[in-house]
Amino acid sequence: MQNKILKFEGGAAIVSAASVVGKYEYEGPLGDCFDLHDSTDKFGMKTWEKAESEMQRLAFNTALAKAAASEREVDVLFAGDLLNQCVGSSYGLLDFDIPYFGLYGACSTAAEGLMLAAMMTSAGYFTTAAAVTSSHYCSAERQYRTPLEYGAQRSPTAQWTVTGSGAFLVRRSGRVRITEALPGIVVEKGINDASNMGAAMAPAAADTLLRYFRYSDYKPEEFDLIVTGDLGFEGGSILCELLLAEGLDIRSRYNDCGMMIYDRKKQDMHSGGSGCGCSAVVLASHLYPRLERGELRQILLLGTGAMMSPASIQQGQAIPAVAHLLRIGNEAYVERG
């Protein structure tokens, strides 16, 4: 049943979304949409790692405040980040006495967390579930590539890890419904360039989308937007080409959170944004409010993740990737469940 599209008969909806970002994200085209930002990227902390944790704490607190919910009403946290052993999440959410499931889906963690939250609330295990993710440019560069002080020149296909955290609350009913999900399969097509994550992730996104449209009753035209998490300009164009070769044309309604978050002309971000925070903050700040108002009736969101380890890159291994798909729509336009 590799192609089973999951449906949420009990209902699943995002009822609150919050975003916290750094300097460049705030200066980008979506700047006004974010809830909180700090132009120092430090959020009052002494290290980049602690700053990332603080973003998660702020994002989750803001999501709670927007829903007028207390910590006690949240039954479970699904959280993850890019740092070694997901310490961004475990430190950031330590203040909250809420059962915690740690996730690792690389940049696709936001979609993975929302998918698990939707499954659990729909099945009745929990009343309110939260999905929280983050990434930070400075902590990610230190861990994956070179410390910032090294001043390495970035290649044109390189992406810029988004400094940001997104938090979501999921319940059974609400205006922005999660109606279907299709978990991704790990795909690896030989890309071993850590500065070209888009190319590594595009085949995984293509695999999930092709499986979705093969087994779904929907056609691409029925979505206002088909949006990937962080393929960037390089990966996004590869995805469209891969799909075209299979007879699927999504170009007229395709976009990518990594392309949307920075201004390509004014900001020197090369191939676009990436990281756990990328799709999380674009969904929370820009897509979710538009879905809530009905400006977007129904979208497909694909969280894309490249499982890249410094050790495996040094050992010359290619980069495996995964893409988790969610169908999300305004309740006025989608069937229940």
Added chain:
Amino acid sequence: MQNKILKFEGGAAIVSAASVVGKYEYEGPLGDCFDLHDSTDKFGMKTWEKAESEMQRLAFNTALAKAAASEREVDVLFAGDLLNQCVGSSYGLLDFDIPYFGLYGACSTAAEGLMLAAMMTSAGYFTTAAAVTSSHYCSAERQYRTPLEYGAQRSPTAQWTVTGSGAFLVRRSGRVRITEALPGIVVEKGINDASNMGAAMAPAAADTLLRYFRYSDYKPEEFDLIVTGDLGFEGGSILCELLLAEGLDIRSRYNDCGMMIYDRKKQDMHSGGSGCGCSAVVLASHLYPRLERGELRQILLLGTGAMMSPASIQQGQAIPAVAHLLRIGNEAYVERG
């Protein structure tokens, strides 16, 4: 609802379990119970990281073979390991075209995966779910502490990361039932010594156990065994002390997978075994068969995990930990669901 004990009304059972280990695990007291071992710890691979992935592949294949199941019958994989970005799992399970949820619960990942697998199969999302985890002494030392070549002296409280992988298949019915689960809350009590993980994890295990016995109808005497994942001798004795101070005495039926896997007198493993593989291989090789035969009627298994990152340790931060609880029993002795 921080204290909601999850029940599986649709049913959840482990129907197959397999274990793959390295040299020291094979030479330990449970040596004869493991399905596969390689005394070189390399499993035919050139790097420790690839060896770890190969163990996952072998463990999952063996679990499939024991259930006479094909890859196509498995609907979803819940997998994780200790390596940077869980590459042990993503490479190890790359061969299989099965939807993949990456997890990060440190050494508690086996329990986290089994818990999610039980929830999903009981709720009817999937017919067969797999939970797979691994750890490897050599890849873990390289990532978390010092490369082996450095020859660092280990402190008495240090634990030995188990070289091993465990794989489980979960369906709605079977002889070894998962009847309840209580997800852990992240706890941090100020331990910042990376060579004393047991002390960091014991308070998390105590927190989960105290919550369980406060809200459950069961008493410790009703379990043949209350077993933690990898507290080791140091952490295990701290757990018993913490619980005694709260009026809960589990000592007569308490054990720890990290204490069981090595011979403390003959093998120089200091405080015992640890890592994602520890509870996974002890459950798969030793506890599961005894539950299947009814020699153990009902047990509580606590997966214990310390979310330790080299960067956060260098920055002097304390180590947060989590403990996920599962109640597992032979179908002849436990109620359904």
